[in-house]
Amino acid sequence: MKKLIYAALGILLATGLLALGAKHFENAQSAATGDGHSGKVLNIYNWGAYIDPALITKFEKQTGIKVNYDTFDSNEAMLTKIQQGGTSYDITVPSDYTVQKMKQLGLLQKLDHRKLTTLKYYDPFIMNRAFDPHNAYSVPYFWGTLGITYNDKYVKAKDVQTWNDLWNPKFRNDIMLTDDARDVFGFALISMHKSVNTTSNADLLAAKGKLDALTPNVKAIAADEIKMYMAQDQAAIAVGYSGDASEMIAENSHLHYVIPKGGTNLWFDNLVIPKNAKHVAAAYKFINFINEPKNAAQNAEYIGYSTPNWAAKKLLPKSITDQKEFYPDDDMIKGDQVYTNLSQYKTQQYNDLYLEFKMNRH
Incomplete structure (x- = not known):
């Protein structure tokens, strides 16, 4: 996806x-x-x-x-x-x-x-x-995987090992998110120990509430621009794909990619x-x-x-x-989840809630 x-x-x-x-x-x-x-x-x-x-x-x-x-x-x-x-x-x-x-x-x-x-x-x-x-x-x-890329000039490795770490107040205005409803709701749901394919209204509303609480830490929601910002030291943390992280790391040796403990999207x-x-x-x-x-x-x-x-x-x-973050062993991706197709109604619900989250940032 x-x-x-x-x-x-x-x-x-x-x-x-x-x-x-x-x-x-x-x-x-x-x-x-x-x-x-x-x-x-x-x-x-x-x-x-x-x-x-x-x-x-x-x-x-x-x-x-x-x-x-x-x-x-x-x-x-x-x-x-x-x-x-x-x-x-x-x-x-x-x-x-x-x-x-x-x-x-x-x-x-x-x-x-x-x-x-x-x-x-x-x-x-x-x-x-x-x-x-x-x-x-x-x-x-x-x-590949969905994960966290961080810049060691601004962030310590121990501080970004799980999805829940993103909500740390110390990361105010420091995080860039990939612009994708399934991915953003995916990591929020995983942080709550829920399925990335949930169709539960309660789960989705709870995830939306948790994402709203993340808003102060979100610097921007973007697509390919994230790679430029991270490569040029203009952001401390990014949520995105392993392949994009590989590109960014090739440009900036201060960048590192983490597959969050507790699971992610495979x-x-x-x-x-x-x-x-x-x-x-x-x-x-x-x-x-x-x-x-x-x-x-x-x-x-x-x-x-x-x-x-x-x-x-x-x-x-x-x-x-040999880079396990890009070629992980079984233990590193144990519990990872693969997206499945949702009904048109549920897809629209994800998209609508995601749009509300984006609009609430302004």
């Missing part, structure tokens, strides 16, 4: 993708109509800055298939566009609960595992999750083939290509997120894989 998808490094990444776009990427209209049914086209819809552009070039040269590449910034935006059906994408990258929702809406093709020659490289821990039993409709792309971004895909053979070729260990390792090192590919992990530098 998540992916993909900038500060200093982020600006360079975005610039690189734009430059690549001039050579390789088409807009949505060309994805819908370009090159007809030649079979030499692949239309991908992914989070922004969520692939190494060099791998697109490599795939095109290796297969002769032209890649048209569009990006989105939220699961909801992606889902809306897929539902509208104006553009026929061959691959997209929904997060866990969105896979479940797309499946329920009949928007996905069931995968033919016989065509997935790289399926053997996936870590069994990542597979067969409740949002897609037996990976009938999806295969993992990247995974998230998975996934590759799927939409129901109305027109270049299915090319989609399978790409899924196999991106999961070849050498390619998956290159992609993981470039993006900074955790690969679900055990063979690729072996190819990564130990300086990356």
Whole structure:
């Protein structure tokens, strides 16, 4: 819920993708109509800055298939566009609960595992999750956790080990929150020992009340801007994704990432083939290509997120894989929770309460 998808490094990444776009990427209209049914086209819809552009070039040269590449910034935006059906994408990258929702809406093709020659490289821990039993409709792309990034110039490690630590009055106007209703309510619910997928009105109202009490400590609620603020020492604490933390830490050695004790959200971004895909053979070729260990390792090192590919992990530098906050052992993520799809009514309730929380800050 998540992916993909900038500060200093982020600006360079975005610039690189734009430059690549001039050579390789088409807009949505060309994805819908370009090159007809030649079979030499692949239309991908992914989070922004969520692939190494060099791998697109490599795939095109290796297969002769032209890649048209569009990006989105939220699961909801992606889902809306897929539902509208104006553009026929061959691959997209929904997060866990969105896979479940797309499946329920009949928007996905069931995968033919016989065509997935790289399926053997996936870590069994990542597979067969409740949002897609037996990976009938999806295969993992990247995974990670929701956690706390802190700057050791302003914060001591011992003071940010649990979600409840965020409510410490000493952190007044020090905390940046990722702008996502499920994530913000998620850590509030976990701090109360509740499920991140609760449908209880009482639980949600209690979480809203607890979030309101956090308001004095909240410096800002933002998206990718958080990475810039943290990298430039303009904020002390941020709540966000492990992959974003990895990017920030690469820019600022005073930053550290913590998986809070007591549990957090464990998230998975996934590759799927939409129901109305027109270049299915090319989609399978790409899924196999991106999961070849050498390619998956290159992609993981470039993006900074955790690969679900055990063979690729072996190819990564130990300086990356030895970082337990990004490749945690079982004890570190014991009790972590994965988002599941909620009804439209409950989703709206989460969103409405979240909007009230944001408005109460002003």
